[in-house]
Amino acid sequence: MTFLPDDGFPLSEIPGAYATELGDTVVVRAGTETLTWTALHHGSNRLARGLLAAGTAAGDLVTLLLPNSTDLILAVFACYKAGVTPQVLSPRMTPAELDAILELGAPSVVVTEADGALGDRAGAVTVDSLGAGRSDGNLDARLAPSWKAPTSGGSTGRPKIILSGRPAVSSGFDSGMWGIEPGEQALITAPLHHNAPFVTALSAIFLGGSVTLLTRFDAERTLSAIDEYDVSWVYLVPTMMRRIMALPDEVRRQYSLATLRSVWHCAEPCPVWLKRKWIEWLGAERIWELYGGTEAEAGCTLRGDEWLEHVGSVGQVTWGEMKLVDPDGAEIVQPDVSGEVHMRVTPGTDATYRYIGAEPTVRDGWSSLGDMGRFDSDGYLYLLDRRSDMITVGGVNVYPAEIEAALVEHEQVLTAVVIGLPDPDTGNRLHAIVHTPQEAGVTADGVRAFLEGRLSPHKQPKSIELVHDSLRDAAGKVRRSELRARRMAAPTR
Template sequence: MTEQYAEPELGFPLSGIPGFYAAEMPDTVVAEAGGETLTWLELDRRSNGIARGLREKGSERGRIVSLLIPNSIDLILAIFACYKAGASPQVLSPRMTLHELTAILDLGNPAAVIVAEDGSGPDLPGTVTLPELAERQSEDSLDPQTAIAWKAPVSGGSTGRPKIILSGREAVTSDVDPTFWGIGPRERSLITAPLFHNAPLNTALCSIFRGGSVSLLNKFDAEGTLAETDRFGATWIYLVPTMMRRIMALPENIRASYSLASVRSFWHCAEPCPAWLKREWIEWVGAERLWELYAGTEAEAGCTIRGDEWLEHPGSIGAVTWGEIILLDDDGNEITEPDVAGEVFMRPPEGMPPTYHYIGAEPRTHGGWSSLGDMGHFDTDGYLYLHDRSSDMVTVGGVNIYPAEVEAALMEHPRVLTAVIIGLPDPDTGNRLHAIINTTGKGVADDDITQFLGDRLSRNKLPKTYETVSEPLRDDAGKVRRPALRAARLATLGNTDDSRKAS
């Protein structure tokens, strides 16, 4: 028999979530991070005072408030204070450069910019901290407010030009996000990545909206994640494949020392997952506990797939779970045949209002459908397989090559942690494939990689040059800034090209 829990009805204002659960379970911990905890009663009362301070700063319906706060209970307090002030929260990376941050703030014109109390964020005038906002403010309840958008995340790392993706949904409860993430009531969710990325933000908040508890990691650590899973009793965990690989690289006896018995489902997204890694996780945690999601921040449509489905459709990112997805060829014609590649276009279910609004950009659309630039194909059963983003394509000697295929082959090598393929100028072929590789401590020789790839890729897809780096190539959410990596290497080509030639 399924246990029943009290939850707010659909369409309930998010500003009222803390008060709803504080009345039912005031002393239950809703969030913890860095050794600090926050109960529902504390969240409700403390966010009231901060919200009053935000209203004095001009926060109201239709305004954005930017939050430069790392994963912490303060970040959860700030988000709900925004809702209570009627503003849309925008979580930004405290590690942004002043140039990046200024461009985003110019677009959003936030009513306030909240920074961490320890002063770890960028040196920006006019910022405010939570204690400053709450100073001398009453913690009594406020009149309810509803922001016009429940989130205002930022994107643009792949293009170099920022844009704000303002949600098309007001700050009210919905069953859409929790359903496609498989988040149930009273979930205990372990969030392993920063909330300035959309998926961690969505999943953390959806857990809270349903009366759950979240543990926010400040920094990903492979064994530390397993330890926190058992300590916290996590039932739902967010991962990206880079994290999965680092966990799987732990000695088997270390992994076996943690039970993970509390976990109902492990979810991964944000970057391609190598087939070998997916199989190892399925063998380790069980096919029915491993899930993958494909969607954009725009949330028009998406796919999910469970491990046992994936075993029947290896390499797929799932069948369409919500919204609609089609493939179009270069002339804008729909591709209806299976196993034929095209550009992925999406739209929300018929009758649903727009799910997002860009500030600072225009969507790529065709006949009411919009594209994120992904390429892919459907199989005969309607399962989608991604190839790469059209913008990442490299033309070498007149042949179009998608880096994702080469990167996937590279990451099958047991000593390659992550890899990024970029195109660099070549006097003979116009462009050459350049491989940037992050390896395990043992390293790997170039000729070993060349031989390894030779058994997996046709000759025209082999990198011409290699480069080994020690710094991570993807961030904690699995994202890679390919243009930035390419620009850094182009800047050195005028003086020297120290990348190693493939044999």
């Protein structure tokens, strides 16, 4: 492989450049489907013409309601060739959730599965219909002003879109951040509508690698795919790591994992016991962790051997700048004193993101994602409780305000508070405390039925507790931490 894109190379030109050299090489596989570089180049040309014919204009968002698949990668590159920004969303979203995000982003086209739950939406098109009868010849060069547009539920219960500050051009930033090398054989185990899987899958492709997308997570299939496809780089979240480690020893020993160079995890805290087991199994040099927000202003990375010297840390700051701030806004400079983590890009660097639907929490040029932490004397960061109320369940960030807003739509629900309680599988489980009048006769099953269709499955509370006394104190405040502490001390619910 002689071609590698320089920084600033248009992403729209990536498929054609590699097709010349690696035409019959598989660039993406998902389930039983494979896609070569030649097929990616010509197929994305057809789809791009379909997007342009549908009325897209430079700078638009195009929403891709597609699961992990070769079609999804085709559609992403079609967006780049049409000069628009791909916005990958979960096809399992409820109509209400989807409507809120579409209202924010106002996409010019929504691409969905023909047989998907949302396939009959007005104005939605399929990959097949977009490309039908279109030429696969090259198009005039176009450049989208942003290369990705992940979404977040938002701490207010309303969604926001996080537009990347980088246009649709190549950059060594993401691949360097994740330790992805040219020609990488990458295995992506999570849906691409999450930011980290999207970034890592696309970064491997930009560098001429091959990406295997799991269409659903399976612990043993993850191991067999590593051996089958000579995988060198893997993305996991700790929930997946738990499930792999729960496999019988004799099952895990069936797979050599000889080609595996690095395993990266992020998205949720990794328990110390679990990380130790992975280090003992695969070796410290292969286990990596990344901490940072989708906004990508700053972040930390950490290899397993460093972690053994700083157990529980998420690493040193490796890009951008971070500092800790006390409740009065003063910077904390002493080691091992906790504060709120604030970040900013390296001075003189362009902005890494722009919100649609929200405003960042910024103080004197430093922004906060609501995390609390401390630095040790060597500059390693340790995360503590989140200042915000966000709950991470199986590597997915869930905002209680969104669930609480759905609960209080019930006419007999006076107040609702959603907290996270420990779960051995997903790290946290969602527990809803629901205040209703005793005479209303509301049941937990009735509340669950009410939430169906209003929230995606991963946002549904796993347990519902009905109470008939106010959840607010004398000052009218909900003390979420106190509610959680009492339930942590009580018998298991």
